[in-house]
Amino acid sequence: MKPSLQNKLTALSRRLQEIDAALAAEEAAHDLQRLRTLARERAEIEPVVARFQEYRRAEADLAAAQEMLADPEMKALAEEEIQATRARLQTLEGDLERLLLPKDPNDERNVFLEIRAGTGGEESALFAADLLRMYLRYAERQGWRTEIVSASESALGGFKEVIVRIEGAGAYSKLKFESGGHRVQRIPQTEAQGRIHTSACTVAVLPEADEIDDVKIDPAEIRVDVFRASGAGGQHVNKTESAVRITHLPTGIVVECQDDRSQHKNRERALKILAARIKDQQLRAQQASVATTRRSLIGSGDRSERIRTYNFPQSRVTDHRINLTLYRLGQVLDGELDEIIAALTAEHQAEQLAALAHGD
Numbered sequence: 001m002k003p004s005l006q007n008k009l010t011a012l013s014r015r016l017q018e019i020d021a022a023l024a025a026e027e028a029a030h031d032l033q034r035l036r037t038l039a040r041e042r043a044e045i046e047p048v049v050a051r052f053q054e055y056r057r058a059e060a061d062l063a064a065a066q067e068m069l070a071d072p073e074m075k076a077l078a079e080e081e082i083q084a085t086r087a088r089l090q091t092l093e094g095d096l097e098r099l100l101l102p103k104d105p106n107d108e109r110n111v112f113l114e115i116r117a118g119t120g121g122e123e124s125a126l127f128a129a130d131l132l133r134m135y136l137r138y139a140e141r142q143g144w145r146t147e148i149v150s151a152s153e154s155a156l157g158g159f160k161e162v163i164v165r166i167e168g169a170g171a172y173s174k175l176k177f178e179s180g181g182h183r184v185q186r187i188p189q190t191e192a193q194g195r196i197h198t199s200a201c202t203v204a205v206l207p208e209a210d211e212i213d214d215v216k217i218d219p220a221e222i223r224v225d226v227f228r229a230s231g232a233g234g235q236h237v238n239k240t241e242s243a244v245r246i247t248h249l250p251t252g253i254v255v256e257c258q259d260d261r262s263q264h265k266n267r268e269r270a271l272k273i274l275a276a277r278i279k280d281q282q283l284r285a286q287q288a289s290v291a292t293t294r295r296s297l298i299g300s301g302d303r304s305e306r307i308r309t310y311n312f313p314q315s316r317v318t319d320h321r322i323n324l325t326l327y328r329l330g331q332v333l334d335g336e337l338d339e340i341i342a343a344l345t346a347e348h349q350a351e352q353l354a355a356l357a358h359g360d
Contacts, residue, residue, distance in 0.1 A: 001055075001093055008100060009052040016042065016049045048099045055092045061085050101352045106207035106283075107173035112276045113205050116161045117154070118181070120199025123188040125158030127310075128201045130333055131182060132162050135175075137335025144168025149269045150257050156189070163273060165208070172207045177321075177344040179205045180307035187312070196313060200306070207283075209275035215282075217275060223247040224267065229258035246270045253277050322347050 019042045023035065062085040068078035115131050117124040139146045150163040166175070183200045191197060209215040229243040243258030244266040255274045257266040309318045315329040317340070324343050326332060332340070 005093075005096065005100070009048070009055075009096065012045050013049050013052060016045050019045070044103075048096065051092060051095055051099060055089065055096065058085055058088050058092060062089065097353060098349050101349060104173065104176070106176075108170060109172045109207040110165065110167040111171045111175055111205050111207055112149070112163055112165055112273055113175065113178070113203065114161070114163045115159065116202050116204075117159065118200040118202055120184075120188075120197065122154055122156050122158065123184075123197060124199040124201055125154035125160055126156060126189070127182075127184045127199050128159040128162060129157065130184075130310075131201055131203065132159060132164065134333050134335055134337070135164065135166075135178075138337045139166050139168065139171075139335075141335050142168055142171075142174070144171055148259070149273065150259055165272075172205070173345075174341055175205045176207075177341065177348070178203050180305050183306055183309045185309065185311045185313070204280070206273075206276040206280040208272065209279045215275040215279050217248070217271065217278070221249050222274075223249060226263060242266060244270050246274055248274055248278065251278065251281060253281070319344070 019038050023038055023042070062082060065078045065081040065085060068074040068081070071078075113135055115128045115135075117128045120127070136146055145167040147165045147167075148162065149165050150161070152160040152162070154160050181200055181202055183198060185196055185198050187194055188197050188199075223246070225245040225247075226241040227243050227245065228241055242261055242263045243256065244263060245254065245256045246267070247254050253274060255270045255277070257270040257273070260266050260269070307319065307321055309316075309320070310329060310333070311318070312329065314327070316325060316327050317329050317332045318325045319340055322343055324340065326339065328336075
């Protein structure tokens with residue numbers, strides 16, 4: 001094991017002991033905020049230290065097996081044990097390197113997932129509805145809560161634009177690589193000649209901003225317009241000015257919410273989406289300035305960039321960033337995204353490790 005890795009792990013082991021002592025101390029019991037902070041830190045450190053302890057036990061097993069080599073009767077068994085233990089140490093060291101990779105501070109956040117129809121007209125809007133169902137089913141499989149906060153429907157039941165809030169442990173960590181251009185190849189419902197068409201949608205996954213201090217929105221820098229909602233909703237929606245449009249003047253970001261009958265609730269939702277979009281813009285600006293990792297995953301970061309193709313005639317899904325192709329389109333569109341997301345995460349971790357090794 002590299003000395004730098006050994007030193008980090010030893011320091012974490014000491015820190016875990018310090019945290020356990022602080023949690024047990026009587027004076028800490030009266031400071032709930034400090035208890036929560038220490039408990040969060042312990043939850044992050046404990047799995048790493050546990051794996052490091054496994055590594056140390058494997059090192060002791062290796063030393064014991066090497067001592068057995070001196071005994072002719074035990075030599076064959078010892079050689080077999082040495083080979084197995086060395087392989088185990090190599091696996092554990094790789095695990096420890098991955099566990100020590102820098103964490104994305106947004107990984108545990110809830111998200112706003114935005115889907116917009118692109119080229120392809122009505123067929124693109126229908127594809128947006130397919131993508132929405134895919135993500136809702138995936139969220140359901142993860143045990144997450146979902147809420148559609150804004151939707152603009154098309155004539156045939158698709159969506160020109162739809163925004164869903166997803167709440168759950170690790171939502172951003174699992175969904176952050178979904179941002180980008182999604183393309184579908186199939187025979188549209190509106191196609192009389194049976195020809196295959198290509199349509200596209202863009203997906204944006206935005207980490208939800210904290211309620212306090214995460215994104216400061218100056219009231220003087222926004223313009224709020226209220227208007228009568230359009231579309232379904234009954235007489236009440238259409239007769240009162242419950243819909244809200246908020247324009248953030250410095251960035252030009254515009255958010256509309258009209259799904260609720262309450263102007264107050266629509267305004268509250270619009271402000272949350274605005275904060276998430278401002279935060280996302282800030283994050284992408286930071287990534288552009290230090291653009292090193294994630295290049296194979298999100299490329300330039302441009303959401304018009306094609307990341308995935310869903311081919312209906314061949315029942316094929318291809319993620320172009322990692323050259324992954326699966327021939328089970330139906331299952332993927334039913335929310336079985338684990339294999340794709342795991343592959344994207346593994347590729348991202350491999351890039352981080354390569355960057356760290358290059359840095360060393």
